[in-house]
Amino acid sequence: MVSLSDLQVRSLGACTVDSPLALYVEGRTTNEYYVGETDRILYDDTLELIASRGVPLAELPTFESGGPRQKIFFDPATTKVGVVTCGGLCPGLNDVIRAIVLELNTHYGVRDVVGFQHGYAGLIESNGHDVVELTPDFVSRISERGGTILGSSRGAQDPSAIVDRLVELDIDILMVIGGDGSMRGAHNIGAEIAARGLSIGVVGVPKTIDNDIPHIGQSFGFSTAFAKAAESIKAARVEVEAAVGGVGIVKVMGRHAGFIACYAALANHDADFVLIPEVGFSLDGDNGLLALLERRVAERGSAVIVLAEGAGQDLIPASDRRDASGNAVLGDIAGFLREQISKDFANRNQPLTMRYFNPGYAIRSVPADASDSVYCARLAQTAVHAAMAGRTDMVVGRRRHRFVHVPIPFVTSGSHSVSPDGDLWLSVLESTAQPFSMC
């Protein structure tokens, strides 16, 4: 477990090169845009929290501020950058790739940017994936389409073989867009680079469709994803309202964190129950799901259940299968609920029209919406600034509206989830009018 006192980001060395941004308009200093080397963003935001630290102001935990530096580490004229996307799709991947390429070209004058295909697998030479030249023209329109033009894959690869490949290709900076597994991979690559005494930067842009990255605010693509998921909830409501005894179940992504379920439910008010991994529930008993569902259908004529895929795993037998990233395959809670609800309605001799919606991958393969598109562009710009300034073994993020640098171990230890005692979950309870406890 990392501690807040480790918030210092690692650098490859001293920044001695003038940023070309300074030359952008002759005769005008652009100093005001530069981030000061001592700018630090507070980790805490309430009086109570900082008071509880019991340390002087200067020792409060802080993040390094993101943004352009006046002095940078890499000489743009000779810098070569590689970009890779790893793990599952997420809206905005192409926006991030695009903004990295444009920022490097337009503002730093870095012309040599390449893409590795199909995740870390593309960094293993023996896999034979071509390296793609990423020019401003090539990336100009890619954000109009979902997915990633670089392709992706799951699973770790040998850091040593990856560093061999980086060295062979003269890569100075590796930009990794990926999830927590990929960031652990990036950390290992950074360690291997350090062990070899090389000056290759590794900078990450964290990706997660589940919004479960700790410390650094909403993840890119999340706004787009839950908006898409909300469409299925609306469809479910329309279906069950037209039916007699209509019960809709909408399964959305969320292995360990119920953010998609919560936000999608809040977005359109059509949910009656939201079930997430963070909050347990029972089927039986007066306050169990079946009894509550029965009452809701009696009162409103129909009900919609929004179900995060990782919810209620204690109610079904554990699976011991694992996917290519090593994640445990979840039990089929949707199938279990459909069966239990059908039985219950049959036992009670009540009509039931069950409608099941599983938007699945459809919420992650769409292009980013306008908000996410802006966010991706700004995250990528921050990542490029960090990388050019020689930062390494780190990711960028936006914590409470400030772009910050975070050491990789901070985002790969622990995870972010919906607090059952927090204001988001309270908002969900207020919106659905489901009880505080369903046990």
Add this chain to the structure above:
Amino acid sequence: MVSLSDLQVRSLGACTVDSPLALYVEGRTTNEYYVGETDRILYDDTLELIASRGVPLAELPTFESGGPRQKIFFDPATTKVGVVTCGGLCPGLNDVIRAIVLELNTHYGVRDVVGFQHGYAGLIESNGHDVVELTPDFVSRISERGGTILGSSRGAQDPSAIVDRLVELDIDILMVIGGDGSMRGAHNIGAEIAARGLSIGVVGVPKTIDNDIPHIGQSFGFSTAFAKAAESIKAARVEVEAAVGGVGIVKVMGRHAGFIACYAALANHDADFVLIPEVGFSLDGDNGLLALLERRVAERGSAVIVLAEGAGQDLIPASDRRDASGNAVLGDIAGFLREQISKDFANRNQPLTMRYFNPGYAIRSVPADASDSVYCARLAQTAVHAAMAGRTDMVVGRRRHRFVHVPIPFVTSGSHSVSPDGDLWLSVLESTAQPFSMC
């Protein structure tokens, strides 16, 4: 089987009431808007077809023209109309309801319009469903939402009990929006009315998400539905292009007719194979799906299969289950294909990333798009004109851009499907570059 010589629509009696449309603007005749009593639309549209009939012009099969009549059968001041929606949801149901109510009120001055809830079940008094008063205010915004504000249900009900209820409520006209089963029901209600010598009109607006109604052109909601289905095909393409050995399967509605699959595939060009009930295919052999898929993935890196739910039923064991409407439950062709493809790729030791999309009900619960919305409004207006003119036991439709009246038996005998030799299927083959024969 009905014959084309039966295209005469039944009327309740002579039209003797002046249409209030005529009074709409004092001092101006509106005669030009009226449909002449002898206007007939040709059934055939090619020289070859009409030549092959071998009858004089006047005996060619024709439909009665839809539209307002100068003389109508029902006196608007005392007419009461009931509306019912039956069967599965379809985009545009609320548009049709809305336009019926507005047309009756605004143009005919009929104020007494009621809705029956949950399909024909709502016409059986003992079921206890309330009758809903349908006012212009009430329906004003309903088309912004999918589904049907009246609710729906599947299955037939006793025609005699239904006519009892119509009589009890003083209904003069029953407008039925529903599928082929519902139209058979409407025909039976019309027969029962005739048997009792009553003057109650029964006019249908045919609904089918599958676009499989014979004789009367594209069904309302179809444009919206296939556009929605096309989104899943695009999502599938995005997913499989990012993966190694990506194969996407998109299952769409289409029990006996592959129209949704064909149009959705044509709409975005992202499909490699379209499998529909009308065209058989083999899995094995040099020209079978597996071999073709193998080649396509080798060439393009990925492939997307668009699958109508009723395709390939000969490849899997028949089910003997039936749903509430009496339709046979289809075998799980998608599951079968997923299994076979997985085995095949494993046998050939090829990487496979399978992505399955099932938009399901999501394509039918959305509001109508602009084109369907216009179409629904005009169909409903035509239906009201027909009903006020005393037509009964009929449906409205648009055949080759003309609104026409069609006796119910014409649309309930036989069905419309994709012709394997026709230009639509040819367009699909041209767009996907799949072979003419996959056997």
Add this chain to the structure above:
Amino acid sequence: MVSLSDLQVRSLGACTVDSPLALYVEGRTTNEYYVGETDRILYDDTLELIASRGVPLAELPTFESGGPRQKIFFDPATTKVGVVTCGGLCPGLNDVIRAIVLELNTHYGVRDVVGFQHGYAGLIESNGHDVVELTPDFVSRISERGGTILGSSRGAQDPSAIVDRLVELDIDILMVIGGDGSMRGAHNIGAEIAARGLSIGVVGVPKTIDNDIPHIGQSFGFSTAFAKAAESIKAARVEVEAAVGGVGIVKVMGRHAGFIACYAALANHDADFVLIPEVGFSLDGDNGLLALLERRVAERGSAVIVLAEGAGQDLIPASDRRDASGNAVLGDIAGFLREQISKDFANRNQPLTMRYFNPGYAIRSVPADASDSVYCARLAQTAVHAAMAGRTDMVVGRRRHRFVHVPIPFVTSGSHSVSPDGDLWLSVLESTAQPFSMC
């Protein structure tokens, strides 16, 4: 003025080459897909119309059927095709370009397809526009974006210089996507080709955002365009309903034909008045627009006027300016109405909140919706079949759901407009409840 007896399409010569479609799958004949050389589609569709012709069946006016022919004129191995887009933008241009290229490549094996940039100007060598090679890869995703990748321009160019260029580049077929002016240009090019005794085909795909092409049904892109225009009507309704004395004016395209205004108004039922070029109206008098507007605002609290840009031109001074295509610049009817309405409300001492919406080019620069996308693909496929079969000086169209060949003079003489006595305008009157006469 052309007559219906001239419906025969011109051919470059006898079709002697076997269509490569026949070879598509060995061992299977594909004869059933071929259009017979004698297939003809009736021009008329009602008994009354064909009866009124007073000619034998075989002499009724008919169109040649579109579709693939078993024997074609051009040898695919040596055929070179040029594509040009002319005039204003329209949704679907890229879909048409894309389908032309794919159809030529995939089905005919024609590899040599080029695009001319910026309309006919790109066919004049001295303008220096590059010729673009159009490959399947290049066009693969272009339909996801509005506009035309080839660029466009207005105005005629010298047919002789154009034919010089076609000859110089060895073009066998010129595909022209453009409006009526462009089709007149195409006809002149065809005449010049004929005069020189060359075998170059000129085949058009007619484009008009206003849906005003005669004889050949709804134009591509129209569904997309009016759906977009309908959004502005909805926005106007939202604005004026929130205001005190709210009056919204939505100006939409439609110089001589009010189709966009009519369909957009029908699509969302939010319009109170639709003003189109085809139907005159007065401002003053008891049945004039001002009095009607006054009453509508009094009754409903607000009103929305949908205004085709060419409506009410008799009410304002004529302009004698002309645009680059030679079209008269229209008078500013929207400005005039805003002024008159403001004065009128001020005179009557009534509060007025005027909201003006002009979606302008926004309705024509969006990508095609799913329906238009399918339509564009099929039109383009039909155009390619016609061109390969040696047809020239013609356009393709879909008349009452049949794809047909039409000689260019038919679509450039006269124009299509909303009939004040027809069922579309009646539907509009029924939907808006505006009076039959506003004079």
Add this chain to the structure above:
Amino acid sequence: MVSLSDLQVRSLGACTVDSPLALYVEGRTTNEYYVGETDRILYDDTLELIASRGVPLAELPTFESGGPRQKIFFDPATTKVGVVTCGGLCPGLNDVIRAIVLELNTHYGVRDVVGFQHGYAGLIESNGHDVVELTPDFVSRISERGGTILGSSRGAQDPSAIVDRLVELDIDILMVIGGDGSMRGAHNIGAEIAARGLSIGVVGVPKTIDNDIPHIGQSFGFSTAFAKAAESIKAARVEVEAAVGGVGIVKVMGRHAGFIACYAALANHDADFVLIPEVGFSLDGDNGLLALLERRVAERGSAVIVLAEGAGQDLIPASDRRDASGNAVLGDIAGFLREQISKDFANRNQPLTMRYFNPGYAIRSVPADASDSVYCARLAQTAVHAAMAGRTDMVVGRRRHRFVHVPIPFVTSGSHSVSPDGDLWLSVLESTAQPFSMC
């Protein structure tokens, strides 16, 4: 000018009533959801800022935390709440109304909620606007439509007459959703209430389409609005790319703050120049807009200018007209630029195709997108919690992801705008590659 030491929110009195939330589930305490009375959110977020205050931790400026309190001021059983929406439309107004009504009903059991129509004008009895009963059923679907079901109006009304009306109707809490003028009005109402010694709470939800409210983060509806504005920028790009010498001007809202222009430009990367009120620019000179535009069109073939309506006002004569809210009517910078650019291209004998887009009200009359919808719901819930706890003369906001209470004077003094030295503007410069200075 208010000072940060005034961040204490006013209360009507001591909170002595148990929150009914506590009773929600018997046998389970819900304490963890309650906000502690001493929870305070730091105003500053960087080490540098808090260090520069030079005060002990406990004296740092802080906001009161939003959220439910265990003890509240008003007894739900007897509380009556009024809701009013003022000023221009903004996406999400109906979401806020809806969530206020649902939160009051579902969680506090307050059944008596009414809406005043057409802004403060509806609170003046003599205007004769009906008071609307706001029930959960009535508001259930209102957020599917843009605008405000309560209507709105601009301009102040006499606070004394408003308080008379509140007293007459027994209103305990007035919820005001409106802009800065409306919040000044709310403050005056609060002052009048205090002067009379009444216990009526006045709680605001700040609204601004321009995102220019100081201190409290992004305003609701902004995400939806700039996404809509971005569509026009894309349309402009499509238009000008197809044209010869294409120059697009897209005018968007933004009287004093260029946020919409900046975010919309960042969202789709199609802008070449962004002109905002906060950053001056010249037309002439080597680094002026005309020269830069000339170069951009030469390089890229076309250019798109995104123009906030308040930009470049120093370049045109000032207007002395004022609108109903007392805001100065802006000069027509778009018209001026169009003229100047046309002249300049004509002088240089360069072809120019000018395309002007003015999405206008269309960006504010759409329904809220999913993100805004969630945000509106949570803001409204926070406002209800504050109001029930007796807070008054305050607004709710989300500052750096925390919901906070802010005294009204804080949000009506000064305003929020794009900092020419900040990271947002830098991102815009990076994205458009326009120079740091255009003077």
